[in-house]
Amino acid sequence: MNADKKIIKTDFLIIGSGIAGLSYALKIATHFKDASVTIITKSEKSESNTKYAQGGIATVWDNTVDSFERHIKDTLIAGDGLCDEDVVKMVVENAPARLQELIDWGVAFDKTNIGNYSLGREGGHSHDRILHYKDITGAAIENALIEQVEKTKNIHFLSHHFAIDLITEHQVKKKQTKRLEKFTCYGAYVLDEQKEIVKTITAKVTMLATGGIGQVYITTTNPTVATGDGIAMAYRAMAEVSDVEFIQFHPTALYNPGEYPAFLISEAVRGEGAILRDYYGNRFMKNYDEREELASRDIVARAIDHELKKSGMPHLYLDCTHLDYDSFKKHFPNITEKCLSLGIDIRKDYIPVCTAQHYICGGVNVNKKAKTTIKNLYACGEVTRTGLHGANRLASNSLLEGIVYAHNAFENIAIRFDKIKAPKNIPNWNDSGVVKNMEKVLITHDRNEVKTIMSNYVGIVRSNERLLRAERKLKILYEDNKRLYDHSELSVDLCELRNLITTAFLITRFSKVRKENRGGFYNVDLD
Ligand code: FAD
Numbered sequence: 001m002n003a004d005k006k007i008i009k010t011d012f013l014i015i016g017s018g019i020a021g022l023s024y025a026l027k028i029a030t031h032f033k034d035a036s037v038t039i040i041t042k043s044e045k046s047e048s049n050t051k052y053a054q055g056g057i058a059t060v061w062d063n064t065v066d067s068f069e070r071h072i073k074d075t076l077i078a079g080d081g082l083c084d085e086d087v088v089k090m091v092v093e094n095a096p097a098r099l100q101e102l103i104d105w106g107v108a109f110d111k112t113n114i115g116n117y118s119l120g121r122e123g124g125h126s127h128d129r130i131l132h133y134k135d136i137t138g139a140a141i142e143n144a145l146i147e148q149v150e151k152t153k154n155i156h157f158l159s160h161h162f163a164i165d166l167i168t169e170h171q172v173k174k175k176q177t178k179r180l181e182k183f184t185c186y187g188a189y190v191l192d193e194q195k196e197i198v199k200t201i202t203a204k205v206t207m208l209a210t211g212g213i214g215q216v217y218i219t220t221t222n223p224t225v226a227t228g229d230g231i232a233m234a235y236r237a238m239a240e241v242s243d244v245e246f247i248q249f250h251p252t253a254l255y256n257p258g259e260y261p262a263f264l265i266s267e268a269v270r271g272e273g274a275i276l277r278d279y280y281g282n283r284f285m286k287n288y289d290e291r292e293e294l295a296s297r298d299i300v301a302r303a304i305d306h307e308l309k310k311s312g313m314p315h316l317y318l319d320c321t322h323l324d325y326d327s328f329k330k331h332f333p334n335i336t337e338k339c340l341s342l343g344i345d346i347r348k349d350y351i352p353v354c355t356a357q358h359y360i361c362g363g364v365n366v367n368k369k370a371k372t373t374i375k376n377l378y379a380c381g382e383v384t385r386t387g388l389h390g391a392n393r394l395a396s397n398s399l400l401e402g403i404v405y406a407h408n409a410f411e412n413i414a415i416r417f418d419k420i421k422a423p424k425n426i427p428n429w430n431d432s433g434v435v436k437n438m439e440k441v442l443i444t445h446d447r448n449e450v451k452t453i454m455s456n457y458v459g460i461v462r463s464n465e466r467l468l469r470a471e472r473k474l475k476i477l478y479e480d481n482k483r484l485y486d487h488s489e490l491s492v493d494l495c496e497l498r499n500l501i502t503t504a505f506l507i508t509r510f511s512k513v514r515k516e517n518r519g520g521f522y523n524v525d526l527d
């Protein structure tokens, strides 16, 4: 394959290089040794939500002390009645096998002094069951997977390649399409950022593994690549999308004004016994849930939001002063170092924390085989709605969902790939009618405006009036962006803005439609 060409034909196209995309790529490329596998990713190879994951991956590793039933029950409770029980069972029962594969690919999860895997605890878990590598589990996984991918001959890995749109009948037949029609995916149009050209990458099978949406909000733990591209692309291609109103806010991002994205103080720190204190130093979680600091994330985040509104202060505190410093530093070296760099010595100082957008529970609908509603388009990871998380994801179930669904997609494709034909007669990208000169500052203004609208009106606590306002303002932004997009030379910034607006709009519309409060969704007018 020649990556300089404007037209690339590949057997498998994978959009995204986090845990979902990379683990799927490895399985496909190892099984189909003669097939060509192309991974595209919009930034550096490793840049992804995966890279920043801290706490770890949930699994029942030792079933003499823990059980699948307990992990299933905890997931269902966190999901507040909206999980698909069959999916939860399937994911939980497949977890140990998928974790073993990560270990075989070189992820060295922490062990105890006697050589067993060290199992951490996070909110909503009734047992210690989180495999982790210090407090940088995601980086350990991402690095191990990239190392394996780079050793695999039939994988072509293109960084700084931005997927603009999926190719379906919309482009091939150039006809008006309706949302309920059946479509097929033939690949994607991709902006090569360094060469400034749009490539047509055709594929027999396309995998969407584009991750999250955090950049829709001002304060998020997600890196800048998390702009909802996958959800927006799939929606434009008329795939089914759902549950996007369930946005998860992490209770404890480090309060450090001006630092974007927000640095996370892992929930595993509360799992080790850290205590939440209000601005004046008082404990408060017992007023909200009998599990106190280890209640599920939606409950703790809402409690913090309430406390912050009550005090009028921008943050409260996480108290680790009573914990054993040496073992804290061993488990959380990255957090310890980050705090020290800001003059916070956790032996005597409380850590200032606030809530931050962290995860989206819904997304592109997939079945248990990771199939979307568009033929030959699969999806896995945070971009999807699988039914695992319901109204609120249980901590450390996301990395797990990514590898389980990557595997399921692989298994399904292994039995049907021979029957899939290579796409033919795919039109190239049409950029007629665009002009070069566009004020870049317009994009920056609009990006900031989306974030402000979503943070002010579609945050932890919503109301009918706030949602109406958000929708009205987003409509104006949508129209402005459409004019820009149709007439300007493409750039990653412009494409991201288009996707941010679409994603924000979807979150708002789905929030308006939801008529009961569940899990991470809370509208004061529905109380
Ligand atoms: P990602 O890892 O986000 O990868 C998406 C990829 O798609 C990236 O490479 C991105 O650049 C690429 N991409 C996106 N759009 C395009 C486009 N248009 N064109 C080309 N490429 C594109 N979960 C847990 O289970 N345990 C944890 O301990 C944990 N800790 C977390 C800590 C932090 C700070 C954060 C932010 C998240 C954490 N999560 C955790 C959530 C978890 O990390 C993510 O949900 C998970 O990594 C998502 O994996 P993914 O492969 O679906 O997406």
Ligand code: SIN
Residues within 6 Å of the ligand: 053, 054, 055, 056, 264, 265, 266, 267, 268, 394, 395, 396, 397, 398
């Ligand atoms: C964390 O370490 O607190 C994040 C865990 C998660 O998002 O599952």
